[in-house]
Amino acid sequence: MLYSEKVMDHFKNPRNVGEIENADGVGEVGNVKCGDIMKIYLKIENNIIVDVKFKTFGCGSAIASSSMATEMIKGKSIDDALELSNKAVVEALDGLPSHKIHCSVLAEEAVKAAVRDYYDKNGIEYDKTKFCDGDCCHCGKHQDVEE
Amino acid sequence: MRIYADNAATTRVSKSAVNAMLPYFEEIYGNPSSLNTTGQIAAEALGKLRCEIAELINAKPQEIYFTSGGSEADNQAIITAAKTGEKKGKKHIISTKFEHHAVLHTLNKLEKEGFEITLIDVNENGVVKAEDVEKAIREDTALVTVMFANNEIGTVQPIAEIGEICRNKGVIFHTDAVQAAGHIAIDVEALKVDMLSVSAHKFHGPKGVGFLYCRKGIYLRNLIEGGAQERGKRAGTENLPGIAGMTAAMKEAVEKIDENAKKLIPLRNRLIEGLEKIPHSRVNGDKEKRLPGNVNICFEGIEGESLLLLLDEKGIEASSGSACTSGSLDPSHVLLSIGLPHDVAHGSLRLTISEENTVEEMDYIISSVTEVVDYLRQISPVWEELQKGTREYIL
Ligand SMILES: Cc1ncc(COP(=O)(O)O)c(C=O)c1O
Numbered sequence: 353m354l355y356s357e358k359v360m361d362h363f364k365n366p367r368n369v370g371e372i373e374n375a376d377g378v379g380e381v382g383n384v385k386c387g388d389i390m391k392i393y394l395k396i397e398n399n400i401i402v403d404v405k406f407k408t409f410g411c412g413s414a415i416a417s418s419s420m421a422t423e424m425i426k427g428k429s430i431d432d433a434l435e436l437s438n439k440a441v442v443e444a445l446d447g448l449p450s451h452k453i454h455c456s457v458l459a460e461e462a463v464k465a466a467v468r469d470y471y472d473k474n475g476i477e478y479d480k481t482k483f484c485d486g487d488c489c490h491c492g493k494h495q496d497v498e499e
Numbered sequence: 500m501r502i503y504a505d506n507a508a509t510t511r512v513s514k515s516a517v518n519a520m521l522p523y524f525e526e527i528y529g530n531p532s533s534l535n536t537t538g539q540i541a542a543e544a545l546g547k548l549r550c551e552i553a554e555l556i557n558a559k560p561q562e563i564y565f566t567s568g569g570s571e572a573d574n575q576a577i578i579t580a581a582k583t584g585e586k587k588g589k590k591h592i593i594s595t596k597f598e599h600h601a602v603l604h605t606l607n608k609l610e611k612e613g614f615e616i617t618l619i620d621v622n623e624n625g626v627v628k629a630e631d632v633e634k635a636i637r638e639d640t641a642l643v644t645v646m647f648a649n650n651e652i653g654t655v656q657p658i659a660e661i662g663e664i665c666r667n668k669g670v671i672f673h674t675d676a677v678q679a680a681g682h683i684a685i686d687v688e689a690l691k692v693d694m695l696s697v698s699a700h701k702f703h704g705p706k707g708v709g710f711l712y713c714r715k716g717i718y719l720r721n722l723i724e725g726g727a728q729e730r731g732k733r734a735g736t737e738n739l740p741g742i743a744g745m746t747a748a749m750k751e752a753v754e755k756i757d758e759n760a761k762k763l764i765p766l767r768n769r770l771i772e773g774l775e776k777i778p779h780s781r782v783n784g785d786k787e788k789r790l791p792g793n794v795n796i797c798f799e800g801i802e803g804e805s806l807l808l809l810l811d812e813k814g815i816e817a818s819s820g821s822a823c824t825s826g827s828l829d830p831s832h833v834l835l836s837i838g839l840p841h842d843v844a845h846g847s848l849r850l851t852i853s854e855e856n857t858v859e860e861m862d863y864i865i866s867s868v869t870e871v872v873d874y875l876r877q878i879s880p881v882w883e884e885l886q887k888g889t890r891e892y893i894l
Contacts, residue, residue, distance in 0.1 A: 360808075363805070363808065364809070364812065366878065369877075369878045370878075371883070380880060384841070384842040384845070384881055385841040385842060386822065386828050386841075387802055387821055387822040387823055387828075387830065387841075387845040388802070389879075389880050389881055390880070391880035391883075407878050407879060407880040407883060408878060408879070408880065409800065409801065409802055409879040409880055409881040409882070410802050410805065410823070411802055411803075411804035411805055411821070411823035412804055412805050412808045412823075414802075414805075415805055415878070452823075
């Protein structure tokens with residue numbers, strides 16, 4: 353099989369699907385041209401992610417990665433969420449095929465984009481270099497994670 | 500329940516093909532090149548099979564060269580015409596944008612070796628215009644190669660018209676008939692084709708066997724050097740079981756072409772009509788000039804791989820031209836060639852049915868696809884934007 357059981361489980365029964373009305377932070381990364389878009393909604397109270405939802409346009413591993421990533425940051429502090437790496441998502445999913453690793457990168461970046469939106473909305477200072485611009489077709493920054 | 504609807508990828512080997520192969524493992528196992536009795540029995544059988552194949556496309560037995568399948572036949576045909584042309588200073592080749600990679604990648608290789616390649620546009624309906632081919636022909640054109648029927652969208656090309664043009668202009672004409680053979684009648688004389696590729700596993704024959712038809716008078720070049728098999732043009736001890744299976748399968752398919760088409764076309768049309776009811780969808784390729792078993796449709800706002808996986812869960816086996824399934828960032832070159840934007844090409848679904856499928860299966864496919872597309876749209880941010888009006892519908 354192409355995917356692990358964990359991936360198939362999160363793909364078939366994705367956790368935290370949907371939208372949050374008046375979310376405190378919304379992040380969207382990816383590009384329809386490349387075939388993946390992830391959108392993450394955060395509800396934040398006292399620096400804690402009290403709720404998170406996502407919507408994803410993409411392949412099985414993209415949907416599974418978003419589902420897993422949202423599970424991993426739910427109830428965590430913002431700082432913890434920013435620490436979420438694509439590697440951790442891949443490990444939690446019991447691995448992804450090498451040509452699908454970019455889906456986990458997308459999940460990591462979607463979380464960051466949502467936090468950044470929260471920072472922007474609330475006038476909180478942050479280090480811009482740590483966030484991506486969401487243009488996955490032209491980023492090329494993640495080659496090192498391909499293996 | 501499992502519904503196999505991926506017959507353009509490959510087919511189930513028919514009972515008659517299996518039965519035709521069996522004697523070649525334990526009884527007629529000789530090497531046709533051996534002078535002993537066992538070998539000569541095999542040689543005789545091979546000769547007979549070659550005659551039978553030739554008859555099915557109205558060719559002569561000496562014009563049939565058995566190969567390992569469609570890819571090899573395509574490679575050999577193109578390399579042959581290129582080398583023949585080169586000798587006369589002709590280094591221009593005409594083809595189309597939506598050929599199989601067995602053709603396109605061979606042409607890429609030739610381009611690097613100094614050949615000039617013209618890839619003709621495919622119209623929005625996925626059918627090449629013969630007049631476009633005619634216009635592209637030059638003094639130095641060595642080959643025209645246009646596929647008989649496309650493997651993704653199933654559109655059938657005006658092969659007889661192109662054959663006529665090429666014959667009049669004295670240009671070698673090759674057609675990749677891998678998807679057409681056994682599904683559409685082929686007469687190489689009437690069609691005026693010079694070379695034609697066929698693969699057994701697309702019409703209920705075994706995998707790894709096919710043939711190249713090469714008109715008498717064209718000097719075929721070897722891809723594989725070695726023994727003198729296939730009149731010295733293709734070395735390697737012949738795959739007799741495979742050739743026997745292919746011959747039986749092709750005979751059966753050709754005999755039943757009309758019967759199968761009569762059964763398949765209503766099934767295909769039922770499927771198309773049912774799936775077209777899904778809003779913001781589009782059928783890819785001409786609905787008339789189309790293989791009897793091919794359905795290809797795009798759904799806006801969703802991605803093809805996730806659609807395939809969920810359909811597989813429901814027992815439906817299909818394929819898609821999305822980037823995720825092609826293993827690159829780009830969706831299928833075929834869908835792009837008919838002018839589909841990337842955005843919707845990612846959401847394509849190919850269902851290729853066979854005469855083994857039923858009406859009930861079509862209805863089950865329609866309801867399942869409708870359900871899965873609806874679900875995937877609900878979790879798609881692209882669909883959300885389309886619905887909210889912040890993104891414009893393409894379909
Ligand atoms: C149009 C076309 N040409 C060539 C091929 C290659 O045939 P084979 O798999 O026998 O090498 C295929 C099958 O995938 C095909 O659909």
